[in-house]
Amino acid sequence: MKAHEYILSKQITWALKQGIALIGSKGQRGRRTYASTLEQNLFEPLEPEVRNSFEQGDGNEINGNPDSPAKMQAVHSSSAMGVNIFQYWQKIGQVPEIAAACGFCGKGDNISQKIVFEDKYPVGGKRFRFAPNIDVVIHNSDSAKVRRFAVECKFTEAYSSHGHSGLKEEYLKLDHIWSDIPNLHSLAKSICPDDKKFFHLHPAQLIKHILGLKAHFGKEGFELLYFWYDFLGEEGATHEKEISTFTEIANADEIKFHALSVQELIIALSNEYRSDYPEYIQYISGRYL
Template structure:
């Protein structure tokens, strides 16, 4: 049997082909253009500038994959870009601004971490790290020496820093969860938004049948362990699956267009492997 990462990518490519029969994918599961990878009602012009300011030239590279996590986030949240007040996320609403590929400097030299989405209210920031199939491959935690040597402010005394130091001794402590990336995001958020209410939300894809492979249960267990180790930290950590997010949207009295948008998301991404 193929590994779950390959099976997931194939299922997502098949769903893309089914929902966009006139838009071909290449042999690696990539669309021809960024626009071709977007759902009905999602407009690239609403957020193109955000992506062009980010690192990695996403719109001409990874974004084109049917299993792209950045395209996934854009497809999910793109319609809210021009109407952020209609978004509800982990029980929070009243957003005034949404930004994709938001750079949050850590105060160290080098590239700043890019958050897939940053949603802001008058009194809170929710930063999203979006995952599609990436966690179905193994990860090893790596940190430049500067993280230990140059972070000398309040971040040094918190659980995020302690978890980094633990992972430097046990870099394979998580198999599926990219904990190093989350820790770097947390350092960037703490440096960029000091003294504010900030949440780092880990938002991840799951298939319609997660019981089909034990990797999904292992991933869940790692999320829970990580959440416990970083509890009481700044920023606050939370996690949610995309299917659970869509269910919450269907259960609310939202705008008229939202149910159709959720149906499009489910047709494209809620696949079995």
């Protein structure tokens, strides 16, 4: 079975076990892979600030109707996965703990203050209509050397048959932003305008996040995590190799970039916090492991 179908089938099975009635992407039409309501697809309802972040985002993640459910209602939504895993730590005031679990900092470091979803860091002024939306961004104290811990979440997208876009040529025209990242610049040129090098990883998206974060905080002021869903099989192995390739290129330019699988994080959280937060651990383990 292909990775995309396997992961999707697991999520459908999870929903049915919870007694969640699934609908299609067009309500009564399309494959039934969407929860009837947004709340059914989440561990806890969206906090007001989180809801506002998604309403301000460009992805139209939470606005839907009975004939066209919101993107986040999809059981295979990476946005829903991000909310289910990260929002809880903001709610209970334990942001440093999830930052440490993600490998951004050591346990006991208290620089991390809040979690923002769909955060935007434009690059190139008004040259581009939309600024890339970063799935999850941990904001650190103003006195911290690293001001932002950013997370790009991937669930089924990396295993889709639809492919992904390359980097628009307009980005390469911004000469000033490439001078201190020559290796990423070379990669950017090789995937412009089409990406025929990577099958699962979407490097153009990661490069845009890096450019935006670098423009606002400098090379030393941010770290970027690729948070991906692993799959035991050829597709997962290829995905992991592509991640390693990109990591080497980014690190060669002294960009703080690393990857962590969803499964690795959940297992680590389970080992550390099962007795403290049993309902949360049971939910994310039962759904995403």
